[in-house]
Amino acid sequence: MSVEGDWTTFLSERLDDIRRRGLFRDPPRLTGTQGRHVQRPEGRVLNFSSNDYLGLASHPAVVDAARLELDRGAAGAGSSRLVSGTFEAHERLEATVASLKGCEAAVSFSSGYAAATGCIPALCGPGDVVLLDKLSHACLVDAARLSGATIRVFPHNDLSVLENRLKWASQRHPRGRILIVAESVYSMDGDCCPLDGIIALKERHGAWLFLDEAHALGVIGPRGMGLAAACGLGDRVEIQMGTLGKAAGAHGATIAGSRHLRDLLVNSARSLIFSTAPPPHVAAAAAAGLEIIASPEGEHLRLKLRERIAEFARLIGETARHIPIFPVLLGCEKRTVACSAGLLADGLWVPAIRFPSVARGSARLRVTLTAVHEPADIVRLAEALRRLDGKLPEGNVVRLADNPSR
Ligand SMILES: *Cc1c(COP(=O)(O)O)cnc(C)c1O
Numbered sequence: 262m263s264v265e266g267d268w269t270t271f272l273s274e275r276l277d278d279i280r281r282r283g284l285f286r287d288p289p290r291l292t293g294t295q296g297r298h299v300q301r302p303e304g305r306v307l308n309f310s311s312n313d314y315l316g317l318a319s320h321p322a323v324v325d326a327a328r329l330e331l332d333r334g335a336a337g338a339g340s341s342r343l344v345s346g347t348f349e350a351h352e353r354l355e356a357t358v359a360s361l362k363g364c365e366a367a368v369s370f371s372s373g374y375a376a377a378t379g380c381i382p383a384l385c386g387p388g389d390v391v392l393l394d395k396l397s398h399a400c401l402v403d404a405a406r407l408s409g410a411t412i413r414v415f416p417h418n419d420l421s422v423l424e425n426r427l428k429w430a431s432q433r434h435p436r437g438r439i440l441i442v443a444e445s446v447y448s449m450d451g452d453c454c455p456l457d458g459i460i461a462l463k464e465r466h467g468a469w470l471f472l473d474e475a476h477a478l479g480v481i482g483p484r485g486m487g488l489a490a491a492c493g494l495g496d497r498v499e500i501q502m503g504t505l506g507k508a509a510g511a512h513g514a515t516i517a518g519s520r521h522l523r524d525l526l527v528n529s530a531r532s533l534i535f536s537t538a539p540p541p542h543v544a545a546a547a548a549a550g551l552e553i554i555a556s557p558e559g560e561h562l563r564l565k566l567r568e569r570i571a572e573f574a575r576l577i578g579e580t581a582r583h584i585p586i587f588p589v590l591l592g593c594e595k596r597t598v599a600c601s602a603g604l605l606a607d608g609l610w611v612p613a614i615r616f617p618s619v620a621r622g623s624a625r626l627r628v629t630l631t632a633v634h635e636p637a638d639i640v641r642l643a644e645a646l647r648r649l650d651g652k653l654p655e656g657n658v659v660r661l662a663d664n665p666s667r
Contacts, residue, residue, distance in 0.1 A: 314566060315631065338540050351539070353545070368533070373473070418454055439467070562632040567583060
C-alpha cells in the first residue's frame with residue numbers, strides 16, 4: 262500500500278472508531294455572539310451551553326475595553342513577555358486580580374489550560390507527589406503528568422481517602438513536596454469541593470493547595486471572587502487559578518498568590534516563557550470583565566443568576582443551590598446525543614457531554630444557566646426536559662429529581 266493510502270486508512274479507521282462509540286463531534290458553526298441565544302445553522306436557539314454565566318462575553322464595557330486597545334493599534338503582543346516585555350494591559354489585569362483576590366500578586370496566561378500546565382510543573386517534579394481529585398479537569402491531569410511527579414488520584418471530594426494519600430505521600434516521599442489539586446466548582450458536575458476540610462488536611466500534612474476557581478470566579482463569593490473568598494480562606498490557598506474565558510467574558514487565565522509565586526512562574530512556567538503573550542486587547546477585555554464582576558452591576562447579575570437557578574431547581578425538583586451547572590446524567594453516549602438533538606429541535610441548545618470530557622458511560626446533558634436568561638426560558642427548558650423524561654425507555658429515565666451524579 263502507498264504511504265498516502267496508509268495515512269488515509271489510519272485517519273479513517275480512527276474516525277470510524279470514534280463514530281462507532283458515539284463520540285464524534287463536528288462543532289456547529291455559530292454566527293453572531295454568545296448570549297441568551299446563539300445563531301446555529303438550524304436557526305436561532307436558546308443557549309444553555311455557555312460558561313458565560315453573567316453575559317459578559319457580549320457586554321458593551323468588555324467589548325469597548327478591547328476596542329480601545331485595538332484602536333490604539335494594539336492587535337498582537339509580538340512575542341513572549343520574556344522576550345518582548347509586559348504590556349500595560351497585562352500589568353493592569355494582574356493588578357486587578359491581585360487586588361480583588363487580596364493576594365500579593367498575580368500572573369496572567371493565555372488560557373486556563375496554559376496556566377495549569379505552566380504552573381504545576383514549575384512547582385513539582387520527580388520526587389514530589391500531586392494528589393488529584395478524580396473529577397479534575399483535563400488540564401490539571403495533563404499538568405500533573407507533565408510535571409513528572411508521582412500522581413495519586415483520590416475519589417471525588419473524599420476527605421478520608423485524601424488524608425490516607427497525604428499520609429502515604431509523606432512516608433513514601435519524606436523529602437518531596439506534596440501538592441493537592443482541586444476545583445472550587447467541578448465543571449461537569451456543578452458541585453463544590455469541601456475547601457475547609459481540604460485546607461485543614463493540607464496544613465496538617467504540610468502540603469500545598471492548587472485551587473482551580475474556573476467556574477467559581479464571577480459566580481460565588483463576595484464580589485464574585487470565588488470559593489476561597491466565599492469561605493474567607495483565600496490567604497490559606499497557596500495557588501489560586503482563575504479563568505477569564507468563563508464568567509469574565511473574555512479569554513485567558515491568572516494564577517494569584519504571593520509575589521514569590523508570581524516571580525517563580527514568570528521565570529519557570531514554560532507555557533508563559535515559550536508562548537506569545539495574550540494580545541493586549543484580550544487582557545484589557547478580561548480586566549473590564551473582572552471589574553464588572555466586582556461591581557454593584559456584577560452583584561445585580563449574580564442575584565439574577567441565582568433567581569434563575571432557584572427557579573430551575575424548583576421546576577425540576579432539585580434542592581436550592583448557587584451553581585448554574587446542572588448535569589442530567591444519562592450514561593449512554595448515543596442516547597445523550599439523541600436527547601440533545603431532540604432539545605435542539607425544540608429550539609434549546611443543551612450540549613451532550615461525553616468522553617473524554619467525562620468518564621465513559623457517564624454521558625450527560627449539561628445545562629448551564631446565565632444571568633441573561635429570562636424566566637420564561639427556564640420554564641421552557643424545564644418543560645422540554647420533562648417531555649424528554651417521558652419519552653425515554655423504562656429503566657433509563659432522566660432522573661431529574663434524584664440525579665445520581667450528586
Ligand atoms: C475551562 C476550564 C479550564 C481551562 O480554561 P481555559 O481558559 O478554557 O483554557 C480549566 N479548569 C477548569 C475547571 C475549566 O472548566
